[in-house]
Amino acid sequence: SIHVASMLSVFAAGLLPPGTNRPIFLYVANSEGAGKTLLAQLAAIPYPVAQADTAPAKDEEWQKRLLALVLARRSVLLVDNVKTQLSSASLEAYATTAKFCGRVLGESREVCGPADATLLITGNGMTISPDLRRRSLTVQLFTPYLRSEDREFRRILDAHAITELRPQILSSLWALVREWDAAGRPSAANTGASFPRWCQTIG
Numbered sequence: 001s002i003h004v005a006s007m008l009s010v011f012a013a014g015l016l017p018p019g020t021n022r023p024i025f026l027y028v029a030n031s032e033g034a035g036k037t038l039l040a041q042l043a044a045i046p047y048p049v050a051q052a053d054t055a056p057a058k059d060e061e062w063q064k065r066l067l068a069l070v071l072a073r074r075s076v077l078l079v080d081n082v083k084t085q086l087s088s089a090s091l092e093a094y095a096t097t098a099k100f101c102g103r104v105l106g107e108s109r110e111v112c113g114p115a116d117a118t119l120l121i122t123g124n125g126m127t128i129s130p131d132l133r134r135r136s137l138t139v140q141l142f143t144p145y146l147r148s149e150d151r152e153f154r155r156i157l158d159a160h161a162i163t164e165l166r167p168q169i170l171s172s173l174w175a176l177v178r179e180w181d182a183a184g185r186p187s188a189a190n191t192g193a194s195f196p197r198w199c200q201t202i203g
Contacts (some may be wrong), residue, residue, distance in 0.1 A: 002137045004176075006043040008202050009118045010076055011173040018114070019098035020197045024091070024132070027122040029141040036122035036141060037080055038157055043120055044076040045162070045169050052080035055121075056088075063090040067102035070113035082123030086132055095119070095135040096194065134194055 006025040016022070025043065027036040037052055056062045056079075069077050094100050094115045101112040128136065155161070180186070188203030195203075 002139050003039055003043065005137065005202055006040075006118065006120065006139075007045065007169075007173060008176065009198070010043055011046050011170070012177050012202065013075065013116070013118070015177070015201050016116075017197055018116075020116070021096050021098070021195050022116075022118060022198045022202075023195055024095050024119045024121060024136040026086075026126070026128065026136050026138040027120070027141065028126050028138060029124055029143065031143050032124055034124075034141040034143040036124075036139075037078075038162075039139065039141075040078050040080070040120040040122055041159075041162060042169065043118070044078060045166055045173075047076060052078050055079050055082040055086075055123075059088045059090050062088040063102055064105060066090055066094050066100055066115075067104075067111070069117055070100050070102075070115065071111065073113070075117055077117050077119050079119070079121045082121060082126045085127045085129065086121065086123070087129035088132075091119075092129075092131045092135060095132075 002025065009022055009025070025040075027040050029036050041052075053065070056065050065077075097115050099112045100115040101110055103110050185201075188199045190199065190203065
């Protein structure tokens with residue numbers, strides 16, 4: 001359900017009022033090869049296959065990354081394979097503010113822009129700070145294989161396969177939105193305190 005919510009957060013972003021805060025979506029697993037990055041890429045399906053960025057090591061780097069996201073007006077950021085604790089004041093601020101501000105690299109001026117992108121972060125055994133926990137939703141994956149290369153797949157799910165499946169996936173997402181609208185746009189049973197407007201629509 002959390003993964004479907006992440007897909008709808010991207011697909012139905014236009015239904016959210018301007019300035020709506022949305023949760024960070026975390027994809028965590030007990031081992032590599034569980035499918036974290038694949039699911040995160042599927043969440044970004046309305047756009048070309050999402051480029052997986054490496055995780056910044058320091059909060060200053062997070063601040064630069066998020067400011068670049070704002071300036072480029074990108075709708076999705078996929079940060080892949082976080083190996084340590086995820087803790088960033090800039091990341092926390094981005095998730096709970098309508099506008100994100102920062103100083104442009106090499107310049108003295110400060111710029112601001114809407115903090116309205118959906119953030120997707122993957123990691124194996126990743127831990128998060130308490131402040132990020134309440135600002136995020138987590139998809140937990142488990143693989144019983146000690147070595148991911150021993151896993152056998154019934155079908156190939158790579159960038160080419162995702163592209164071919166894109167019309168079907170988008171149609172399914174549209175069907176969910178259409179039926180929700182036909183039902184009178186009911187709100188979620190649980191409207192979290194951090195993201196009440198997101199819960200009213202996507203939840």
